[in-house]
Amino acid sequence: MNAEALLESQRVRREIREGRITGTSRGMAPGFVQCNLAIMPKAFAFDFMLYCQRNQKACPVLEVTDPGDPVPRKLAPNADLRTDCARYSVFVDGERQEDRLDVRDIWRDDLVAFLIGSGITFDAALERAGVPTDRNRWVLRTNRPTEPAGPFRGDLIVTMRWLTPQQAIVAAQVSSRFPFNHGAPIHIGNPADIGADLKNPMFGGPVPDMPRDQTAVFWACGVTPQSAAEAARLPLFIVHAAAHSFITDLPADHLMNV
Amino acid sequence: MNAEALLESQRVRREIREGRITGTSRGMAPGFVQCNLAIMPKAFAFDFMLYCQRNQKACPVLEVTDPGDPVPRKLAPNADLRTDCARYSVFVDGERQEDRLDVRDIWRDDLVAFLIGSGITFDAALERAGVPTDRNRWVLRTNRPTEPAGPFRGDLIVTMRWLTPQQAIVAAQVSSRFPFNHGAPIHIGNPADIGADLKNPMFGGPVPDMPRDQTAVFWACGVTPQSAAEAARLPLFIVHAAAHSFITDLPADHLMNV
Numbered sequence: 001m002n003a004e005a006l007l008e009s010q011r012v013r014r015e016i017r018e019g020r021i022t023g024t025s026r027g028m029a030p031g032f033v034q035c036n037l038a039i040m041p042k043a044f045a046f047d048f049m050l051y052c053q054r055n056q057k058a059c060p061v062l063e064v065t066d067p068g069d070p071v072p073r074k075l076a077p078n079a080d081l082r083t084d085c086a087r088y089s090v091f092v093d094g095e096r097q098e099d100r101l102d103v104r105d106i107w108r109d110d111l112v113a114f115l116i117g118s119g120i121t122f123d124a125a126l127e128r129a130g131v132p133t134d135r136n137r138w139v140l141r142t143n144r145p146t147e148p149a150g151p152f153r154g155d156l157i158v159t160m161r162w163l164t165p166q167q168a169i170v171a172a173q174v175s176s177r178f179p180f181n182h183g184a185p186i187h188i189g190n191p192a193d194i195g196a197d198l199k200n201p202m203f204g205g206p207v208p209d210m211p212r213d214q215t216a217v218f219w220a221c222g223v224t225p226q227s228a229a230e231a232a233r234l235p236l237f238i239v240h241a242a243a244h245s246f247i248t249d250l251p252a253d254h255l256m257n258v
Numbered sequence: 259m260n261a262e263a264l265l266e267s268q269r270v271r272r273e274i275r276e277g278r279i280t281g282t283s284r285g286m287a288p289g290f291v292q293c294n295l296a297i298m299p300k301a302f303a304f305d306f307m308l309y310c311q312r313n314q315k316a317c318p319v320l321e322v323t324d325p326g327d328p329v330p331r332k333l334a335p336n337a338d339l340r341t342d343c344a345r346y347s348v349f350v351d352g353e354r355q356e357d358r359l360d361v362r363d364i365w366r367d368d369l370v371a372f373l374i375g376s377g378i379t380f381d382a383a384l385e386r387a388g389v390p391t392d393r394n395r396w397v398l399r400t401n402r403p404t405e406p407a408g409p410f411r412g413d414l415i416v417t418m419r420w421l422t423p424q425q426a427i428v429a430a431q432v433s434s435r436f437p438f439n440h441g442a443p444i445h446i447g448n449p450a451d452i453g454a455d456l457k458n459p460m461f462g463g464p465v466p467d468m469p470r471d472q473t474a475v476f477w478a479c480g481v482t483p484q485s486a487a488e489a490a491r492l493p494l495f496i497v498h499a500a501a502h503s504f505i506t507d508l509p510a511d512h513l514m515n516v
Contacts, residue, residue, distance in 0.1 A: 046304035050322055053307070054332070056438075064308055066407075074312070074405070147332070149324075179437035180314075 047150025054147035058224035060117035068109035087241035094233030117181035138204030143195025305408025312405035316478035318375035326367035333506035345499035352491030375439035396462030401453025
């Protein structure tokens, strides 16, 4: 394949693999689906898949690789999941080890990779519909338990956006078109109704007082399964480092009908 | 729970369990989701779930039970999957044994049940939108391979409906609102484009010549995973008998946002 024929997603992944891009994936290869990555031994994969099925608004599984196969054959058939995220976090027995730039040397024949939809994916569609996405967004814990499966359990984690009431309506319409990528909001209005922890946001910085002309809108977040897998204290668990998602070759708008 | 408080789905399941309803589930408990049931040993459940994920338009998994647990805790928490279909088909090493009215005596602690969405579910929504559903519908094999996983593979099976062009448009709109229940059509127009086998329909009787004012519309069908599981020749595989689906307590319209 010559350089001219590369998709922007393929170009970015090559730059990552060759070490020329090392930072966040945010804003990279706009229009292509970015995924949360969760890699674990096959012994835990059935329970994890069950957990994702039972909590599918938080855990939309877009692809699962065969054991030992580092290639996501549907979403990016010439990618390598061991090298094509810019940064990985590795957990051993539930303890976070140092982050790595690739995971080739710890790859095993029994590892299964889950590619899970990310809310970032519909940002471009929101922007086109006039809904700003570049600020006033936080990832928060709630007190709503997820449905457990095997060792995987925990409270739902959500993305909160502050929008005007009109933007909130449009955002509900647009996100509903992405049912396999968190879909419609799970809540609109008072954060306390779902026990959203405004005091300790996981991402997005401190939450100020909300302006009177804004409404809080909440979506189930793909950090939920990652958090459940961390808490399960697996012997080995590998994820993309925060904000260093895996970039697929699937145009985001195609997710409306997969 | 007294009789007055029973949902129609619960009432019908009780009649089935007590042997007073033994026929098809078609037309029973209208408005409630009916599911295809697939039960197999846990040893095969991960590969089967992978197969369903990889072919999700044909195989929308709505619930998976814990091993040995015959209760679908989300979709019908007071049901028993061993008794609440009116008729079961049992396959041993890929050979179909006699059908059974219940499967209590062959239930095992390692059995996992998959509840898979059925196209019947959006019939009521189609009817409300003016699209007739009571005739001109067939289940057909195609020559389009599904994405394999482990021992599970086979060609896509589809539901074909004949509709007027206007009805076809409305049917595409309405079914798109049920992304977890086969969703939008996979094809409109010439059956030969997808190798649909009009000569040997699996259900619906012989296919006559199509009237000139009609259009053929095709949806991925939940018989696909059942057929793949039969072909995999599992040591034990239990399904609902054709047209004797499992009736859940979930209102079909709720499937638009699950």
